[in-house]
Amino acid sequence: MRLRFAWQPVLALALLILASFFPSMTMGALDAEANPTATVQVPFDGTSTLISLLLAAGAILSLVRLPKTAEALILLVASFGAAWMLVSGISGAEGSALAPFFLKLAASWFLAWRAASVLSNLSPISASARTLLRLLVPALFGAWVLILWEAIVRGAGVPFILLPPPSAIGLRLVSSVPTLWADVNQTIFKSVIAGYVAGCGLGFGAAVLADRYGFLRRGLLPIGNMVSALPIIGVAPILVNLLGFDWQSKAAVVIVMTFFPMLVNTIAGLSASGHMERDLMRTYASNYWQTLLKLRLPAAMPFIFNALKINSTLALIGAIVAEFFGTPVVGMGFRISTEVGRMNIDMVWAEIAVAALVGSLFYGGLALAERAVTFWHPSVRGG
Amino acid sequence: MSAIAAPGAGTGLEPLGLWARLSSGRTLPVLSILLVLIAIWYVAAFSLNAPFQRRLDGESAPGGTLAFVERTLNQAKPTLPSPHQVAQNVLENTFLRKVTSNRSLVYHAGVTLSSTVLGFVLGTTLGILIAVGIVHVVTLERSLMPWIIASQTVPILAVAPMIIVVLAAVGITGLLPKALISTYLSFFPVTVGMVKGLRSPETNHLDLMHTYNASPAQTFWKLRLPASVPFLFASMKVAVAASLVGAIVGELPTGAVAGIGAKLLSGAYYSQTVDMWAALVAGSVVAALLVTLVGIASRVVERAMGARPA
Known part of the structure; x- marks a missing residue:
């Protein structure tokens, strides 16, 4: 039998051997051994050995020279199976975990790491399998961040007020959908969208004007570059003071924050078309508007989408931070600041998860639109 | 001196006028846009603060329009402060106070x-x-x-x-x-x-x-x-x-x-x-x-x- 050594399974085996020197995984099991007559609910009653066996089998099998996909599959089954048993065993007995719990957790993490590294070194021929792998490896990483977070918080008994486990955040998220929806409605659909559209539109318009008139461009470009380094978020309290507590003031903050990135990027983009192409348009006797619409704007699209992407994050931040300074009793920023005050940290995390989700959807939508609009660009064609 | 004998003649480079030279650089465009921004700021400050100043003055408004404008732009707690108020505040709190002071x-x-x-x-x-x-x-x-x-x-x-x-x-x-x-x-x-x-x-x-x-x-x-x-x-x-x-x-x-x-x-x-x-x-x-x-x-x-x- 030929072996193929990798450091992760070997380390996992070493950790398992180390774990076997300890008598039990939790304090509950220690209590049960101390007075066998009492009927104490023992965590990991029976599954303790099963976890070790599963991990050891996975580690040893992965050292045997198997087909890569089989090896990855075995590793995934072993690591996720062990992780599932570890997490479900510790819930209900928070804070009672002893060293073997963490050793086994680390061992299963190393097996998952090995799986990820096997998977990322695969180069399948079919395009769909490659896409699947490109999604699978980061998904593995994300899943393990959540597993480690859950297991460590529960195992070490970190107070929920400091850092709630992901499962508690998920429960909170599901149980307060109406509140979250109202907040999203106020913050995203009123403040962010209005401000984003107006800010990007104004920035774009100003850039086209500045491109037409050189004087304006030479004046605006240095100012725009400088402003992009300034802490513009500081205008939030000022604008809230000026425009009142409702969504208009937040939209104004978003406009101020998104205007300059759009301006600077669009000006850069409008000069991106080559001399050859512009000369060609001249030989066609096309006028300023024809050149702008048919050549220079399409050529500027990668830059414009870059600004749109930057602005999508800025807009979300601007609206949420502006809500810290005053808002009607609804909105994501309002919810975050009040729930922090009440120490309902799981609600804050639920709000963050929603914000991250909305932000990612926004960004993903923009990325898809970019692929559709700039289909000719080398970065999209993969050339 | 005819145009032919002017310095730089015949090189194809027209000697640029002062205005053209200034506006082809960066300084003049940047300065003029900053000036426009400050002017807009003053107008905005006046129009936002004027209603409060009118209420403050009541019936007995002393002085003419100019005095009213001056008072409007120098309120103690304006809705939108005027540029010179901000500049004055910055200068005062930067240079005139001790560095350890809470207001510095x-x-x-x-x-x-x-x-x-x-x-x-x-x-x-x-x-x-x-x-x-x-x-x-x-x-x-x-x-x-x-x-x-x-x-x-x-x-x-x-x-x-x-x-x-x-x-x-x-x-x-x-x-x-x-x-x-x-x-x-x-x-x-x-x-x-x-x-x-x-x-x-x-x-x-x-x-x-x-x-x-x-x-x-x-x-x-x-x-x-x-x-x-x-x-x-x-x-x-x-x-x-x-x-x-x-x-x-x-x-x-x-x-x-x-x-x-x-x-x-x-x-x-x-x-x-x-x-x-x-x-x-x-x-x-x-x-x-x-x-x-x-x-x-x-x-x-x-x-x-x-x-x-x-």
Whole structure:
């Protein structure tokens, strides 16, 4: 039998051997051994050995020279199976975990790491399998961040007020959908969208004007570059003071924050078309508007989408931070600041998860639109 | 003197008039746009503050229109302060007060600056380390890169208050929590820039290192790292601005007593609009200083490494 050594399974085996020197995984099991007559609910009653066996089998099998996909599959089954048993065993007995719990957790993490590294070194021929792998490896990483977070918080008994486990955040998220929806409605659909559209539109318009008139461009470009380094978020309290507590003031903050990135990027983009192409348009006797619409704007699209992407994050931040300074009793920023005050940290995390989700959807939508609009660009064609 | 004999005649270059020469540079356009902005600011300040001034004056308004305009632009707590009020406040609180005074802008800027710099240093170090890992380990690249990009869609600034409050509950207060927010904001541009920079050497150069039988470590220190320096400084400029924003927002939750963010917040609570604008100006000056410093550092380092001045 030929072996193929990798450091992760070997380390996992070493950790398992180390774990076997300890008598039990939790304090509950220690209590049960101390007075066998009492009927104490023992965590990991029976599954303790099963976890070790599963991990050891996975580690040893992965050292045997198997087909890569089989090896990855075995590793995934072993690591996720062990992780599932570890997490479900510790819930209900928070804070009672002893060293073997963490050793086994680390061992299963190393097996998952090995799986990820096997998977990322695969180069399948079919395009769909490659896409699947490109999604699978980061998904593995994300899943393990959540597993480690859950297991460590529960195992070490970190107070929920400091850092709630992901499962508690998920429960909170599901149980307060109406509140979250109202907040999203106020913050995203009123403040962010209005401000984003107006800010990007104004920035774009100003850039086209500045491109037409050189004087304006030479004046605006240095100012725009400088402003992009300034802490513009500081205008939030000022604008809230000026425009009142409702969504208009937040939209104004978003406009101020998104205007300059759009301006600077669009000006850069409008000069991106080559001399050859512009000369060609001249030989066609096309006028300023024809050149702008048919050549220079399409050529500027990668830059414009870059600004749109930057602005999508800025807009979300601007609206949420502006809500810290005053808002009607609804909105994501309002919810975050009040729930922090009440120490309902799981609600804050639920709000963050929603914000991250909305932000990612926004960004993903923009990325898809970019692929559709700039289909000719080398970065999209993969050339 | 005929046109033919004029200096520069026949070269095809018309001697430019003063106006044309000024407006083809940067100074005049920038100055005139700034002037227009200040004019708009004055008009806005007048129209926003005038209603309150009319109520304040009541029936017995002394003086003519000019006196009314002057009073409107010099209210103690205006809705929108006029530029000269802000300038006066900034000058007073920067130069005329002791640096240790609670009202001195230098003091507040110093507090913000210290956490900005700590966060920036931490963030840059973290960013470089992650970039080195990503360039050298395929597993890290495949699993980390998408999440690093996704991490920036999380509006972390929005959670800054929670991080501060939670860390304070554990007993970590003062500089570090604010610096951590700056770290989070500043590591991203550095990581992205450094990954690009470490991958920037051409295949030719990498092949040359290969023919020298260079180890990966040698390739890293002698080729990849030097090649990445311009990228590093470009992203450090973005990162330092981002970490200042992080520090300011980190000061917003109640509890922070000093710093530009705290100054903004207290201004918002007590409607001290002039103070708020002055704090904003101070923050902008600090930002400009930091970016300029990074720019100077980049020029010094690049010259020391033998780059030709661009």
